Amino acid sequence: MDFRDTSSEAAFRAELREWLAANLPAGWAERPPSAGLEDLDFWRDWSAKLAAAGYAGVTWPTEYGGLGLPPTFQGIYLEESARADAPSHLGVIGLGMAGPTILAWGSDEQKARFLPPLLTGQEVWCQGFSEPGSGSDLASARTRAELDGDEWVVSGQKVWSSYAHIADWCILVVRTDPDADRHRGLSYLLVDMHCPGVEVRPLRQITGDPEFNEIYFTDVRVPRDSMLGQPGDGWSVAMTTLLHERGTLGFSLTARLEALLRRLVETARTTRPDGVRPADDPLVRDQVAALAIDLQALRFTNYRALTTLVKTGVPGPEGSIAKLHWSEANQRLSKLAIEILGPQGRLDGGDGFWGGFWAYQQLRSRGNTIEAGTSEILRNIIAERVVGLPRSR
């Protein structure tokens, strides 16, 4: 057991620190936090820089523009990015979900076609899994794809799709065999979002931001070879996507929580207009400490899962905990921030503390226990697959 960096890890960390310092805009660390999404042009530019330096695909094969390093280095990348409060890569869905799934299931042509522009951020991906009638129960998806000559013709509706409004491509779960069993009738397509018949309608979230969307597919014609796996493999391919969504996410979630905890500490140490300094309140201190412990627990649980992954090639059961615990800790944290702001916690936008940063964070955090597997589904997964209790459904 040793938590210290190996010499190659230490060298990678030092180089990355230097790179971040040289490449983040001047005065980055001192800027006030911003509520909502990054400016798109800046974000694209930053993603291209990350890709050029190799940091977009730390663990990816070198032939597709990655660095080909073990997952420990991805952990270091995420830690250092959080420490510098650097923006993430634009390809949240692309790097985290579409890319790993294409790596696992794609043909050589598909890998060569899709992976490089995904890494550079030239092409943005979105996810077409959930439907109005099909949220946690993905196997009930009804969006249809029928073969017509050399093309799949897709019709249906997807929903809660982040980044769809700026996406070039979509990983899409469709029903290709309506007569087969629920799971076996599904297939997995890579769909060009600029095709005729694709319509994206923004959905305003509880924050007021249109961060996710509905996607309507009306007789969208998709080339036959745009499938990952064979017709009927859709469920298995989607499980690869979700494994990555939940598996590799731990580090970035923890890194985000770490950055947010720093903001919370800063807020608690700021004397309010009414003269109250929240950091002097023992109840506030207790809750801040509890969150700091939550954060450390997540961090070291990630390390433990990572060690299991490096040693066995399979992520450990500890990984299933990360998203569940992070989402609830994130909600507690942002709610505490609103609470300690006192009366000014009611103000948002330009009138709010830090431009309404906490108002946005607090409302946005309510989605954390719903998106990417509700907390109820995650508890089912832990109960059934890790604890070994019988299935509840």
Add this chain to the structure above:
Amino acid sequence: MDFAFTTDQEELRSAARRLLAERYPAQRLHEVADSGPGWDADVWPRLVDLGWVGLSAPDGGGSFLDEAVLLEEAGAALLPAPLLSGVVALPALVGGGADPTRPTALAWAEPAGPLAFASPDRVATVATAGGSGGWTLTGTKDDVADLGAAEQVVVVAGTDDGPGLFLVGLPAARATVTMRSTTDRTRRIGALGLDGTPAAALAIGEQARVVLDAVALRATAALALESVGVAQRVFELAAEHAKAREQFGRVIGTYQAVSHRVADAYVRLELARSLAYRAAWAVETRESDADEVSAQEATLAAAQAKAAAADAAVFGAEAAIQVLGGTGFTWEHVAQRYYKRALGNQSWAGSAASLRALVAAALLD
């Protein structure tokens, strides 16, 4: 970065788990707990033979990480013997040239006043130098865990040159042992009366402070590790019952109100486990090379671990009692023993709130 025990440590874990599970089935645990002495004196020579006592002493062949493995398994089995007290007192025993393989208790607290290790200068017990290098101690120590099992006690007492650590052999003519009625019958607490009791000095002044810091750090981390073992066992009790018990024609683990409670116990357990192992590493590394881990880093790691693990054990035990239903609420079921240990560990050597106050100070001040 490598967050795993070695193959040897995993083998030690398997051996400990096997031996303790065989030795302490529920019925035997109840017998020992309800017996007069409340501990299994026969197991001690066995533990010494196995090399599990004094493991991290210079000739013990192990480190605090090996002791961490044993502490966790001792918690999982509720080993009714003073293993933890010995691990905690080890820096004092080794530093003073005492035998770390004898059953040892640590007397740091006093009836009025804070824990001795938090402020050794406020100890009321007085040490007086006698002839031929010997000392006598006068005062009262309380909250001494495992006092009834101990053949020797490490006592914190004041000298003209600052705090000192002394060793008193038991039984002693001028020492009285008064055992208290404790909720956790597998870890008894006593008060130690000293009235000119002969004692040997283990460390005095600055050296005593250094040793006390090491002892305090070990105490916090050791209780975290033992609590992880307790949390592991009560989680297993809950899961086993949820898999087997049927009501309304279905196994109760299929009901999400039950399964989600068990899942939550698992989540708390694993989060606490990560913190406890990390604390164990911090203690071991600080003891082997103080430049690698600062005192503050190690203290905070242990504080975070103990706060989380003691809470996880209590949460898990309460979940187990609830899932077990009426059975879990009985004296006959072993769950009550684990619950009482979990609560005891929560109260002892720093409540979760006081440990969080340390964490808060590091962040906010």
